[in-house]
Every structure is written in C-alpha cells, then in structure tokens.
Amino acid sequence: MENQTRFNLNAAVENWRNELAAQPNLASDDRRELETHLRDTISELRQRGLNDEESFVLARHRIGKPQKLADEFVKENPAKIWRERVFWLVFGLLIYRLWNTLASSAITPLYTWSNFHGAQRLEDLLPQWVLFYFPIWLRDLHYGPFLFIFLEFINTLLVLTVVICLVRGKLEKLRSILEFAFKNRLRFVLVAMLSVMLVSVVGNFIWNSLCVEQLRGVYVGICLYNAFWSSWIIAIVVWLLPTQNQKIPKRI
Amino acid sequence: MLTKDLVAASSKPLLLSILAGGESYGYEIIQKVRELSGGHIEWSDGMLYPVLHRLERDGLIESEWKNSETGRERKYYFLSAKGKKGLAAEREQWLKVHNTLCKLWKIKPASI
Numbered sequence A: 001m002e003n004q005t006r007f008n009l010n011a012a013v014e015n016w017r018n019e020l021a022a023q024p025n026l027a028s029d030d031r032r033e034l035e036t037h038l039r040d041t042i043s044e045l046r047q048r049g050l051n052d053e054e055s056f057v058l059a060r061h062r063i064g065k066p067q068k069l070a071d072e073f074v075k076e077n078p079a080k081i082w083r084e085r086v087f088w089l090v091f092g093l094l095i096y097r098l099w100n101t102l103a104s105s106a107i108t109p110l111y112t113w114s115n116f117h118g119a120q121r122l123e124d125l126l127p128q129w130v131l132f133y134f135p136i137w138l139r140d141l142h143y144g145p146f147l148f149i150f151l152e153f154i155n156t157l158l159v160l161t162v163v164i165c166l167v168r169g170k171l172e173k174l175r176s177i178l179e180f181a182f183k184n185r186l187r188f189v190l191v192a193m194l195s196v197m198l199v200s201v202v203g204n205f206i207w208n209s210l211c212v213e214q215l216r217g218v219y220v221g222i223c224l225y226n227a228f229w230s231s232w233i234i235a236i237v238v239w240l241l242p243t244q245n246q247k248i249p250k251r252i
Numbered sequence B: 001m002l003t004k005d006l007v008a009a010s011s012k013p014l015l016l017s018i019l020a021g022g023e024s025y026g027y028e029i030i031q032k033v034r035e036l037s038g039g040h041i042e043w044s045d046g047m048l049y050p051v052l053h054r055l056e057r058d059g060l061i062e063s064e065w066k067n068s069e070t071g072r073e074r075k076y077y078f079l080s081a082k083g084k085k086g087l088a089a090e091r092e093q094w095l096k097v098h099n100t101l102c103k104l105w106k107i108k109p110a111s112i
Helices: A002-006 A009-021 A028-047 A050-062 A064-075 A078-104 A109-116 A136-140 A144-167 A172-182 A185-210 A218-241 B002-022 B026-036 B044-056 B081-105
Strands: B063-069 B073-079
Touching: A009 A028, A009 A050, A009 B002, A028 A050, A028 B026, A028 B073, A050 B044, A064 A144, A064 B044, A078 A218, A136 B063, A185 A218, B002 B026, B002 B044, B002 B063, B002 B073, B002 B081, B026 B044, B026 B073, B044 B063, B073 B081
Parallel strands: none
Antiparallel strands: B063 B073
C-alpha cells in the first residue's frame, strides 16, 4: 500500500519517454505514438483492477525494451540508418573541402600559380570544348580570387546532387548493391576512406583531362595529399556518428 | 500459436483488412487481431508500428493524428485507394494458398 502511494505514474511515464528519446532510430512521431500505446495499455490494466505501478510495469513489459523497439523500427526501414550515415559522411567531406578551399587558397602552389598567371575567369583554366557547356554569363564573369571557390562550389554541387538522390530514395538499387558496406561501423569507415581516396584519384584524372595544358600535373600532388587527409577526417566523423555501435539488423 | 514467419507474412493482409472496415489506431488493431483470432495471433506491441509505417511508406495506408472520444490524441490509420487494390491482390493470393491446401487436406474450400 505504501508503494502505491509513493508511485508517481506521470513521472514513471516521463522516465520511460526519456529512455525512448535516447534511441537515435526513433523519430519524435514514433515516440509519441508509442507513448499513446503505453497509456492505452495502462488504462486497460487499471480497468482490470491493477494499481498504477502494476499497470505501468506490465504495460512497459508488453511494449518491450526501448533498444529492442528501436531495432524493430530499423528492421522495417534499414535505409533510414544508411541515409543518416551517408549524410554524416558527406557533411564531413563538405566541411573539410570548404575549410581546405578557404584556408589553402593563399598557400598551395596551385593557387599561387593561378594568382601569378592571373587566372580570374573560367577560360583561363578550362579548354574551349568544356567551356562550351557553361552559360555565357558564367564564362565571362571575372571571379578574381574567388575562381577556385566557384569551382569548389560546382564540385560540391555534384556531391550534393548524389546525396539528395540517395536521401530521397532515388538510388535504391545502388543502396542495395552497397549494403555490405553498412553492416558495421568499422567496415563503413574503411569503405568511406577508400571511396574518398578513389574519388580524389578519379577526380584528379578528370581534372587533368579538363584543365588547360599548363595546369596539368600541378594538381596531382595536392590532390593526393588532400585525399589522404580527407579520408582521415571522414573516418573520424563517421566514427563519431550518432548511430555508433549499432549493427544494422538484417531485414526480415 | 503461429510461427514467427507466418505472423510476419500475414501482417499485411490482416492490417489492410482491418483498416478496410474503418480507420483505427495501433492499440485497437492489436486488440482486434487478438479477439478475431481467438488469441492465436498475438502481435507484439513493438512489431506493429514499424509494419504500419512500412505500409504507409508504400502508400497503402495513410495516417492522421486525431483526438479520440476519451480526449487522448491518437494516430489513426486508414486505407488509401492504392491500399484497396493492394488488399484485393492480397486476398486473391491468400485464397489461392488456402484453396490449394484445402484440396490437399480434402476439406471444403472457402468461396472466392
């Protein structure tokens, strides 16, 4: 009897709600829905003659442990976690690129070279056949020292387009092909590092085939150096992901 | 009691059929399934919502938060036009399995 008077149902539900909130895979709408369910169960048990505490304990038991609940939600929508991880991966990459572009614009040989040669417009960097695909107003613009920032923006735009497609579920086939890379955190980090290195090397080849002759080769060293450091930044960002330590359960 | 696999496989036609009878919410759906199956189909509370959300993502059902008679806000689910077609397809498939088994076991099949 003493226990019953001491038990505070609202505080208990509040505690339970906090436990749910600690699960990164449960959206606020999911939590709200689960709480309604818990309260419905409690009401039913009370009608059957159980006291507040007994009703709460039994209802909580029926609904399951928060961790297990979150796993059930992930099972039905594994792409959700996958998207979140890719988001963080790209977030890290973008931050690194932005920082790199802004910070290194004064010191890297490429920028020094371009400043020295007065590269201020796209036509100073790109051959005619590439320029052909740019609108005229973009070609004629004088970017000044912002030229490389503009190019970085185009780069970023490409990455962003892929990510938006991924997040909106447009590339589900690609997702299922890459599923093996998302089984656990370590594997994801390794695949992420390798991908960043690979993208940089491929990007370097593309750059070499696109840029004007004088610039070819200048970029190689910087590119590989950047790729090495970006991959470490990515590794750290991915390691600290909010969903850390969670293996993705197999879909039923 | 049904096996785990059968519970998972039958959840879609059961949910669509229940919602074909009118909108409902998670707690009520579980009660209804328990009652209709005479306690043989026992859905765990945690399993139901992800399935409902998957059906919603697939466009078969829709949902809306509404105040219930008791004043408690609940998320109600209802069948979409696509869900009605989905239910018809599910019904056809399940009845095919049912009738085949009935023939094998020499019991009277249900009418399609």
